[in-house]
Amino acid sequence: MKSALLAAVATSALLLAAPAFAQGVKIGILNDQSGVYADYGGKWSVEAAKMAIEDFGGEVLGQKVELVTADHQNKPDLATSIARRWYDVENVDMITELTTSSVALAIHELSKEKKKIDIVVGAATSRLTGDACQPYGFHWAYDTRALGVGTGGALTKAGGDTWFFLTADYAFGYALEKDTSEIVTANGGKVVGSVRVPLNSSDFSSFLLQAQSSKAKIVGLANAGLDTTNSIKQASEFGIVASGQKLAGLLMTLAEVHGLGLQAAQGLVLTEGYYWDVNDKSRNLGDRFLKRTGRMPNMIQAGTYSATLSYLKAVKAAGTKDPDAVAKKLKELPVDDDFAQGGKVLENGRMIHDMYLFEVKKPSESKKPWDYYKLLATVPGDKAFFAAKDSGCPLTK
Numbered sequence: 001m002k003s004a005l006l007a008a009v010a011t012s013a014l015l016l017a018a019p020a021f022a023q024g025v026k027i028g029i030l031n032d033q034s035g036v037y038a039d040y041g042g043k044w045s046v047e048a049a050k051m052a053i054e055d056f057g058g059e060v061l062g063q064k065v066e067l068v069t070a071d072h073q074n075k076p077d078l079a080t081s082i083a084r085r086w087y088d089v090e091n092v093d094m095i096t097e098l099t100t101s102s103v104a105l106a107i108h109e110l111s112k113e114k115k116k117i118d119i120v121v122g123a124a125t126s127r128l129t130g131d132a133c134q135p136y137g138f139h140w141a142y143d144t145r146a147l148g149v150g151t152g153g154a155l156t157k158a159g160g161d162t163w164f165f166l167t168a169d170y171a172f173g174y175a176l177e178k179d180t181s182e183i184v185t186a187n188g189g190k191v192v193g194s195v196r197v198p199l200n201s202s203d204f205s206s207f208l209l210q211a212q213s214s215k216a217k218i219v220g221l222a223n224a225g226l227d228t229t230n231s232i233k234q235a236s237e238f239g240i241v242a243s244g245q246k247l248a249g250l251l252m253t254l255a256e257v258h259g260l261g262l263q264a265a266q267g268l269v270l271t272e273g274y275y276w277d278v279n280d281k282s283r284n285l286g287d288r289f290l291k292r293t294g295r296m297p298n299m300i301q302a303g304t305y306s307a308t309l310s311y312l313k314a315v316k317a318a319g320t321k322d323p324d325a326v327a328k329k330l331k332e333l334p335v336d337d338d339f340a341q342g343g344k345v346l347e348n349g350r351m352i353h354d355m356y357l358f359e360v361k362k363p364s365e366s367k368k369p370w371d372y373y374k375l376l377a378t379v380p381g382d383k384a385f386f387a388a389k390d391s392g393c394p395l396t397k
Contacts, residue, residue, distance in 0.1 A: 023091050024059075024063040025063055026066045026067075026091055029070075029096060030072050030079060030097060030107070031045055032071065032072065036225045037074065037224065039226075039256070039259060040298070040300055041300045044255075044301045047292060048301040049308045051292065051305055053308060056313075061316060061319065061320075065312065072099075074199065079098075079100075079103040079107060080110055088114075094117040095117075096140075096311070097120075098118065098121065100122070101124055101170065102170050102171045102172070103123065104123030111136050116136060117311065117323050118137050119307040120139045120140065122304075124143055125143065125144055125175035126143040129386075130391045135395065138345065138349040139350050140303045140304075141273045141274070141303030142355065146355050148182065149384050150356075150377075151269055151271045152180040152183040153183045153184075154269060154376065155269060159217070161188060162191075163180075163218045164195075164214040164219050165180075165219075165221075165222050166195060166207050166219065166222060167194050167195065168199055173222045180250055195210050200226070203234075208235055208238050212245070219246070221249050223251070228249055229256050229259050233264065247268060249269075250270075252268065254298040258372070262363040266360050269357065269376070273302075274297070274299040276290075277373070282338060282339075284338050305339060310335055311330070317329045317332075331345045331346070333345075343381065346385075347393075347396050348388045350388065352384070352385045353381045355379040356378055357377040358376060360372055360373060
């Protein structure tokens with residue numbers, strides 16, 4: 001009895017002393033899976049992460065890679081509660097996707113406190129690698145600065161020199177309006193007004209009437225997901241485009257264009273960090289994702305694939321999942337995969353890569369399913385994103 005008891009105590013002590021690494025590597029996808037951004041990232045981002053883990057071989061440093069997911073419902077308090085449990089109880093090593101800027105900023109701060117890696121893909125605010133940057137935080141795929149440079153700069157240079165914004169009333173919308181406004185004014189344009197719109201609105205009529213009465217040449221939609229598609233549909237009912245104003249979808253992806261259909265979306269100018277038909281690598285990812293899910297990925301889903309794969313490569317290169325060592329490797333390793341080629345991670349955690357300016361095709365121009373975009377311009381990464389020294393990140397000072 002005494003010997004058995006001593007053996008049990010010794011075993012328990014060994015288990016308690018065992019490093020967390022013995023439990024494998026655990027990655028969490030935390031995003032909106034049921035609300036306004038469910039198509040924008042949602043369960044499709046989960047599938048993209050699964051693809052990356054499978055492509056990597058399902059394990060790293062001899063340990064199995066596990067994926068956990070949760071729906072944060074676009075609520076920062078709920079997201080923080082889930083992430084805290086993941087970090088403290090379930091030994092999650094890295095959280096990614098993180099749609100919704102208010103959520104991403106909250107998790108960014110928690111990850112700093114817990115010394116855990118987060119790689120934001122779905123959220124847009126450039127603050128994540130600006131004044132809110134932290135040593136364990138990274139930002140993939142795109143941000144409000146890159147969207148502003150792409151869509152805002154192009155339309156202003158083309159003569160759209162007066163702007164009115166319909167802005168989502170939270171951190172993402174404010175950042176997108178601010179960054180786009182700076183690009184518009186830098187190119188000789190003028191912002192004549194804006195209105196803030198609650199998240200998940202069903203009625204945009206009063207906001208669209210304000211945009212219409214402003215006489216601005218460009219109505220900038222500083223929103224995303226279903227909010228964007230609903231505002232475009234209702235703008236059509238008000239005859240905004242028919243009367244001579246142009247809509248700019250400042251954050252639109254292939255998912256929203258697919259939801260609208262080419263008849264409604266034709267002529268829209270938008271910026272994405274990925275499109276399945278840009279090159280052989282993007283087509284490889286797109287074709288495999290299509291076979292798996294029945295749809296092509298947008299830049300959020302493709303970006304989640306890249307973020308997950310890059311994290312696993314960094315763990316392998318570091319020889320450990322220690323956050324400091326992995327963060328160092330993430331900033332050293334090039335990003336060269338089916339999402340981005342020639343990408344690199346700056347000191348502030350921003351992954352820079354080429355962005356693409358597209359125009360949505362007319363129905364008559366589309367030759368096959370998901371053939372939605374005409375490429376207007378490629379914006380080099382060092383032009384699209386802030387340089388680390390100009391980002392406002394304290395880590396670069």
